[in-house]
Amino acid sequence: MKPSNTSNFKIKAACLIIAFLVWVYVMIDIDPVDTRELTSVQVKITNIGELNNHNLILSPNQKLEAGVKLKGRRSIIARKIKEGVILQTTIENAKIGENISKIAVNSENDDITYSITPSTLNLNIEENISKSEKIQVYSTGQLAENTIIDSLKLSKDSVTISGPKSLIDKIVRVEAQIDLENSKETLSKWVKLKFLDINGNEISGVFSDFSDILVTVSVKKEKSVPIYADILNDKPNYNMSLLNLSVSPQEIKISGSEGDLEKIEKISTKPISLTKLLQDHSIKVEPNLPENIQSNIKTITVSTDVSSN
Structure with a gap:
């Protein structure tokens, strides 16, 4: 006897129900809804170039980070975290002084909800200025016995530095230091520039048209002789x-x-x-x-x- 159409329908319906229940079980028990909290996520400023075009720049030592909470299926969250959660902000109508900018998640996933803390950044902006400074060269260490410095030559005499006005105003000299390394012959070496304040402290967070300079130390011999x-x-x-x-x-x-x-x-x-x-x-x-x-x-x-x- 052939099975009736009604019997076939009941079997198919039962299979669908069982499949649905299995899917629900898998989603709930094996891939449940989960939350993950990330702290100290870096926030990217999307319009830095626009600020620079208007001679503006972020003040130094600002905390560009926030916390973010993700909620969604465990597997989707894990995949997103592996890809990397990117926070960003665009500073609208930037001006010198304090600016409040909203933080958002880059390329948001509809299967995940995000909660960002804090939701905004208070960013201080100042004038981006530049100036030229003469490079001063200093030597450390000693030359070989009976050898002295004849001359010190630099591949460039001055450097242009730029950055936040609060930092550029602190720089009073630019130094290049070369180690004499007990040398007894002419010495040429690339050395890094140091930007120093009035107390000799190095200033970071500024830009220069070059960071290394070639220093050439010419040497000569010396000896003691009687004079009459x-x-x-x-x-x-x-x-x-x-x-x-x-x-x-x-x-x-x-x-x-x-x-x-x-x-x-x-x-x-x-x-x-x-x-x-x-x-x-x-x-x-x-x-x-x-x-x-x-x-x-x-x-x-x-x-x-x-x-x-």
């Missing part, structure tokens, strides 16, 4: 052995290329008139430095306790 007085005997028949000369300092440090220094064992003063020395008893005179040789001692004192006859 070059007396011009313009007093005929004077017995020079009676002078009893005193020279101060008795030796000086000289600097130059290694090859030039190797040729020098001592240095004289520039010529001194014997007559004038006997009259004055003490004379200050420059050292007679060879070409391409330098010294930090600029004057030598030559004295005698003998009077002119």
